Amino acid sequence: MRIPKNAWKVAVLAGMASYLDAGVLVTNGGALVLYKGLGVTNQHISQLSAILTFLFAFGALFGGRLGDRFGRRKVFTATMIGLAAGIAIMAFAPSIAFLYVGIPILGFSIGADLPVSMSMIAEEAPEGAKGKLVAFSHVLWMVAIGTVSLVQVFAGGLGVLGGRIMWIHLLIVAVVVLVLRSTMPESSEWQRAHDRAVRSATSAQGGEIKAVTLKQLFSKPFIFPLVGLALFYGIVNLSANTGGQFATLLYTEFAGMSVSQAGLVGVVGLAVGVGMSLVFMRVIDTKYRYAAFAIGAVIYTFSQALPLIFGVHAWTLIGWQLLGGVGGLVAGEPMWKIWSQELFPTLLRSSGQGFTTFFTRILAALMALITASLMATGPATLFIILTVAVAFTSVLGWFWLRRMPKGEDVEAALEAGATPEQAFQLK
Secondary structure, eight states: OOOOHHHHHHHHHHHHHHHHHHHHHHHHHHHHHHGGGGTOOHHHHHHHHHHHHHHHHHHHHHHHHHHHHHOHHHHHHHHHHHHHHHHHHHHHOSSHHHHHHHHHHHHHHHHHHHHHHHHHHHHHSOTTOHHHHHHHHHHHHHHHHHHHHHHHHHHTTSTHHHHHHHHHHHHHHHHHHHHHHTTOOOOHHHHHHHHHHHHHHHSSSOOOOGGGSHHHHTSTTTHHHHHHHHHHHHHHHHHHHHHHHHHHHHHHHHSOOOHHHHHHHHHHHHHHHHHHHHHHHHHTTSTTHHHHHHHHHHHHHHHHHHHHHHOSSHHHHHHHHHHHHHHHHHHSHHHHHHHHHHSSOGGGHHHHHHHHHHHHHHHHHHHHHHHHHHHHTOHHHHHHHHHHHHHHHHHHHHHTGGGSOOHHHHHHHHHTTOOHHHHOOOO
16 A cells, blocks of 8 residues: 555654664663773673663653653653753763763653654554554664664774764754654644543543543553563563673674674674565565464574574574574564554553563563573573573464454443453454
């Protein structure tokens, strides 16, 4: 189907939250190393990275709810201002103390922006293309990794100046996105749902629509998709997070590869990921969605088991990363993004995403704390955990999440007088 230009505009401008999310994470890792000229130590890097992760989690939790209460446009405008301010502090910080000011602002702002922006994309996309445009945000996520990596190649030998250049790249992007987002109207779907809720609350016949209260998110029937998506995203992300943070360490410690060789594998994996994302965009809104999910789940699970079956060496780790990139693009985070738009009604959509993102980032931070210890006892234990994790989420997605009714249908049934059990019927 032909997608209107305005829908693509929303997909790009709101989807830049994913670009900036990946950009901040990768830039932070590289620029802080270059900031050792300011006196930054490995301990500082560890502390600042942890702060970024935890503030991202809390930002998603609060930003998601604010987006449902006050509208998508207000929240993602405020978060982009905060993001630009945080990046500016990081880019021009004269001392370490300023880094501890900029990082919390950065983490909270990008965390708060992400669920609201994803909701905006889905709500402004035409029927039959919602999944495709939401999936497009993952393409932007990977483009950011590639772009930041290229900037790092040219700036990596410049010391502190190189770190500032890396942050300035993101500052320019954030300011441009902020200016262009200011031309976007509020989500029409959110506005209609909000107006309907206000009319219902003020009518003589009834009170507030139950489905738009935060309490309802943690009660039947919406507790089911909330728990299901939190478990799916939180656990499946353990593999992607481990690959992102520890792949280079695995290659150098257990496969005898150099950092440069590990980086080359990452570049190839990025190219594979972009290609798979484009394939995913073509099938997500078709009848082949769950056939693709099943194939992806098998590939993803097998990729985690490769080092267990054949031993940990260069080729099994390369297979783990590349095949994981193929399977994960269909049975991993992009699928969570799609389900998050479909399984919650409009006025709970970004709240649900915010909670599941919060859970996922906290779980990832806790896993990162023990990963090095697991590797020290031998990498087999780590890959057992990752294999079980991906197998579990594959089963969860196939037998439970894909059978859940759409959030808007559940909400309509509740408003028509159905009980939560009647409204929430698995397909």
